[in-house]
Amino acid sequence: MLDQTHTALDGISVSIRDLELSFGAVKVLQDLNLDIAKGEFLVLLGASGCGKSTLLNCIAGLLEPTGGQIFIEGKNVTWAEPSERGIGMVFQSYALYPQMSVKGNLSFGLKNARVPKAEIERRVARAAELLHLQPLLDRKPAALSGGQRQRVAIGRALVRDVDVFLFDEPLSNLDAKLRAELRIELKRLHQSLDNTMIYVTHDQVEAMTLADRIAIMRGGVIQQLAQPLEIYNRPANLYVAGFIGSPPMNFIPGTIAGSEFVGAVRMPLSGYDWERGPHTSGNVVFGIRPEHVKIGDAARHCACQTTVTIEVVEPMGADTLLWTRVGDDEFRIRLDGQTTIHEGQTLPIGFDIDCASLFDAQTENRI
Amino acid sequence: MVDISQTYSASRRLDGAAGARPKRRISASRIMTYGILCVICFYYILPLWVMMMTSLKGMPEVRMGNIFAPPVEITFEPWVKAWSQACTGLNCDGLSRGFWNSVKITIPSVLISIVVASVNGYALVNWKFKGSEIFFGILLFGAFIPYQVMIYPIVIILREIGLMGDVWGLVLVHTIFGMPILTLLFRNYFASLPEELFKAARVDGAGFWGIFFQVLVPMSLPIFTVAMILQVTGIWNDFLFGVIYTKPEAYPMTVQLNNIVNSVQGVKEYNVNMAATLITGLVPLTIYLLSGKLFVRGIAAGAVKG
Numbered sequence: 001m002l003d004q005t006h007t008a009l010d011g012i013s014v015s016i017r018d019l020e021l022s023f024g025a026v027k028v029l030q031d032l033n034l035d036i037a038k039g040e041f042l043v044l045l046g047a048s049g050c051g052k053s054t055l056l057n058c059i060a061g062l063l064e065p066t067g068g069q070i071f072i073e074g075k076n077v078t079w080a081e082p083s084e085r086g087i088g089m090v091f092q093s094y095a096l097y098p099q100m101s102v103k104g105n106l107s108f109g110l111k112n113a114r115v116p117k118a119e120i121e122r123r124v125a126r127a128a129e130l131l132h133l134q135p136l137l138d139r140k141p142a143a144l145s146g147g148q149r150q151r152v153a154i155g156r157a158l159v160r161d162v163d164v165f166l167f168d169e170p171l172s173n174l175d176a177k178l179r180a181e182l183r184i185e186l187k188r189l190h191q192s193l194d195n196t197m198i199y200v201t202h203d204q205v206e207a208m209t210l211a212d213r214i215a216i217m218r219g220g221v222i223q224q225l226a227q228p229l230e231i232y233n234r235p236a237n238l239y240v241a242g243f244i245g246s247p248p249m250n251f252i253p254g255t256i257a258g259s260e261f262v263g264a265v266r267m268p269l270s271g272y273d274w275e276r277g278p279h280t281s282g283n284v285v286f287g288i289r290p291e292h293v294k295i296g297d298a299a300r301h302c303a304c305q306t307t308v309t310i311e312v313v314e315p316m317g318a319d320t321l322l323w324t325r326v327g328d329d330e331f332r333i334r335l336d337g338q339t340t341i342h343e344g345q346t347l348p349i350g351f352d353i354d355c356a357s358l359f360d361a362q363t364e365n366r367i
Numbered sequence: 368m369v370d371i372s373q374t375y376s377a378s379r380r381l382d383g384a385a386g387a388r389p390k391r392r393i394s395a396s397r398i399m400t401y402g403i404l405c406v407i408c409f410y411y412i413l414p415l416w417v418m419m420m421t422s423l424k425g426m427p428e429v430r431m432g433n434i435f436a437p438p439v440e441i442t443f444e445p446w447v448k449a450w451s452q453a454c455t456g457l458n459c460d461g462l463s464r465g466f467w468n469s470v471k472i473t474i475p476s477v478l479i480s481i482v483v484a485s486v487n488g489y490a491l492v493n494w495k496f497k498g499s500e501i502f503f504g505i506l507l508f509g510a511f512i513p514y515q516v517m518i519y520p521i522v523i524i525l526r527e528i529g530l531m532g533d534v535w536g537l538v539l540v541h542t543i544f545g546m547p548i549l550t551l552l553f554r555n556y557f558a559s560l561p562e563e564l565f566k567a568a569r570v571d572g573a574g575f576w577g578i579f580f581q582v583l584v585p586m587s588l589p590i591f592t593v594a595m596i597l598q599v600t601g602i603w604n605d606f607l608f609g610v611i612y613t614k615p616e617a618y619p620m621t622v623q624l625n626n627i628v629n630s631v632q633g634v635k636e637y638n639v640n641m642a643a644t645l646i647t648g649l650v651p652l653t654i655y656l657l658s659g660k661l662f663v664r665g666i667a668a669g670a671v672k673g
Contacts, residue, residue, distance in 0.1 A: 060566075062570075081572075082566075082569045083569070083572030088570065089566070098586060099585040108568075108571050108573070112572035113572050153567075160571075
């Protein structure tokens, strides 16, 4: 037992071992293993109900797991109180104490921990400076804007001098402009502190921009844990491929016949970066991102070429989306914003194998 | 929409007043509405008027029988008599004794029941334990059992613990009977507060009582007001428990009022009876008038989410 209470791994901040949580018969988390390095910014990404917030609440100690263990800074905290774990948490609804001033909110945790008064003053002042809250210290939360409230909530975690910051969709309640601003502010904050941060979101832009690594979750299971670009370039399965990227990756079902993919298009597979050695047969799904599809003259040099009729054109300013079909499947193409293509036009398109993905049709895993 | 209003204002800018003709203030439906409201107000205020007027008249004037007429000669004699001289049986010290008994019963009952029920509601929402739902179910079930069924068992219980006939026995009974509905009230209110607030306080290291007193109670003034009003009016107006579980020296005001009004010896002093009734009703009325706004807000807040 003794050697289990301390993990020997150096440089690991949070370690989750075989974590399991069920509400009655419903398994919300199963066999979850995760190691988060010191100072890492890890994003838990997934659709609602995938268990990402549940996992965060388990790490915080607000939910008791039904099985497994959680280590923070080498200490087994599976059964420790939230306040004893060295974590600070920022909530989606800010969760500021409405009857306390900003200063009261910031110092509440320190008072509970019986930190000396002078030390409280010093830490509150430092957090206020870091988050530009000095002029607001005497205000009540009701007199603050959404962005200011969320900065106070971050400050509340900051003053407690914790090892690990937990963020539960902290930007979801803010409008788009403020969200972008605070995202940058969070990134700067992470660069200036050396805390570990675990960040739950369903917004893939937040995940891609903030994360050192992203864990994509579905049904209480981590689907892929990798750096953002790795996930974008080499999604581990169909779910991840369809989840990351907006608009999502195009899929064309088909089979592998020798060294060729045969579906609504034919595609020679030489040069494909196989996950575990080349396949020569089997049902597969071919995937290509909308931004990797070429049109017009550029398409003529591609390994795979076909002709499509454009159904819908969506000009977005910076880029334009074309909606069409390849075989029976919906197919999206992303072009730069200055294009003059119109609906009903017939276009040659093409793409290359080096930015494509192949998935096993049965297991849905990347091959 | 935008286009229309722009062209409209542009063409009208130089013509002075614009826009639809203002509606007439007094329309038929308005007259109807206010008419009905006035009738209803009149209907409800009439008994109070009669009581006020009668209580300010001397007996000769009362006997003239015109109950709606204001007093010719205003006298506060009946009020004084009702408070300090009216007789019930052998005691002739008026309502004052009953008033102080009621105060002695109401204050501890209200305080104890609110304190216990608020902690109950808090624990049931935020610190769910195994069987907490069943516990709450049983508690709620208590609210639906008719009082009459429990009268005799309570007599036995109070006798056994030696509180029968004592003011504190009545306090105990009121506290217990207020528990189901007050717990429901507090539970629903606390459930309507954001759960993340509770989580944040836990992360900040506050314990069971720390979260309750420092975070939740300061946010809960409306619901405490509601509970206070419900309990004060309920306990102050109680007659049944008062008459059963106390002795004549400890009778609450309502019981004493009944005894004054229903005493059959001598002349029926309507003016004194009216004054006594008004005095008894004054306490709940004052409480309600002072905190009516909070009461409405609290009822709404507690009712929305359950």
